[in-house]
Amino acid sequence: MFNKPRGSSSQNPENRDAWSFVSAPDLHPMKVTINVDKPGTAPGLIFVAAYTFFSAEMIGQTGALIMDQKGNPVWFRPLPSRYIQNTDFRTQMYRGKPVLTMWQGTISGTQSENPNLPYGDPEPGAFFLILDQNYKTIKTVAAQKGYTSDLHEFTITSRNTALFIAVKKVPADLRSYGGLKNGYINNYSIQEIDLVTGKLIFFWNVLDHVNPADSMLPASSAKESNNIWDCYHVNSVEEGPNNTLLINMRNMWAIYNIDKETGRILWQLGGKQSDFTLGPSADFSWQHIARYRGLNRISLFDNACCASPDSPPEGQARGLILQLNFKRMTAEVDRTYYHDPPLFVPSQGNVQELPNGNQFIGWGQEPYLSEYRNAGNTMYDPTLNFIYDMRFPGENLSYRAFKNEWTGLPLYPPDAAVIINGKCADVYASWNGSTETAGWQVLAGPSHDELTVLVNSTPRTGFETKVTVYSAGPYFQVKALNAKGKVIGVSKVVMC
Structure with missing residues (x-):
């Protein structure tokens, strides 16, 4: 689920808030502002992929961008049109070597005021890219079984396979859910592909396992998106212990643990059918990127906003780490990470654990990224442990933001x-x-x-x-x- 900002549609790559270079005249990445830069930040470069919605001005060019902590560009791969985007741009390991990975395609809501798919869906033709340290594309991956490669997640496993999310609309009678007879459900799958052979080696279909009636997004919302109900909105998947997967579904307000062998849901955290009792302030909504922090903790980006552009937020966006007790089946707040000033984030965002224990947060639809000492802060003391903050220009945004160490060795000349x-x-x-x-x-x-x-x-x-x-x-x-x-x-x- 993405919520569109208001504004006028235009693009000006040579805006004063975009870089221009004499020696590289075709590159116009966005300029950024550093608001906070205190001692104690983790080493590394910053990875974002700037774009904006159709109704907003795009400052600079869309594309994958690596910056240093001062905001200087290190590498920029511009795309030919503002109507094409990259997302989930980061470093990973493939066959023992560091690589860059990203999604590429068109996000619904960036190419038209009235898109044909729900906001945030990938348009058909999207794919994933793997680039080596020389910035050469070494693999292109696409979803199978009639699904479209989804922009939210692409992970290279320790087995050198690709684990990712894919989506397609399927016809559905939505009347029992409060919708239209001739509607569609936005169905998601988790797919795993052997990167050498291209063979599909794992497939999990959400609609076969999760009841759409448990969605927090009303079926009536389908009227605004060509009768397609985005009841699930899967936006992260991670491998867990004992051949399991941790899957986050924004519009269910829930995180699921599934058995890869049987496909069975082992437990659900949050949502209408939660197996856990959530303690004070541990509830979350419209969340993104669930990640294990050991066996008994889970981190997530808690958007706390929004069912629609006109819906009020449930609360401030925050980074959230929960402590799970599997005997009592309870979830309690372990750490929180709030922005100063407060942010209300309708869509997107992520929390990343850095090697020194710091937490790095991309604020999704709000044009910020931040770094915190591990101990975090509270809503009432947001400056505590808040050691780095960057702002993008205008209404530019990046679905996720990462901080990684990277050595780039281009083969093309200076x-x-x-x-x-x-x-x-x-x-x-x-x-x-x-x-x-x-x-x-x-x-x-x-x-x-x-x-x-x-x-x-x-x-x-x-x-x-x-x-x-x-x-x-x-x-x-x-x-x-x-x-x-x-x-x-x-x-x-x-x-x-």
């Missing part, structure tokens, strides 16, 4: 551009995706084959480094240097 200023030249150098570039060397000369070093080493400054040299060239070249001063990349020779 980029160089030159602007002559009298007897001097401003040389611009960049290398999209290189995490190992620490400095630049600048060369110039009277011909392509007669270049001499003008600047032996100057530190890299952000995505693009500007170096002013006393030379008219007219031929110039830059070389990327690593932290030890070794040349790791050479640009083409450019003539001004």
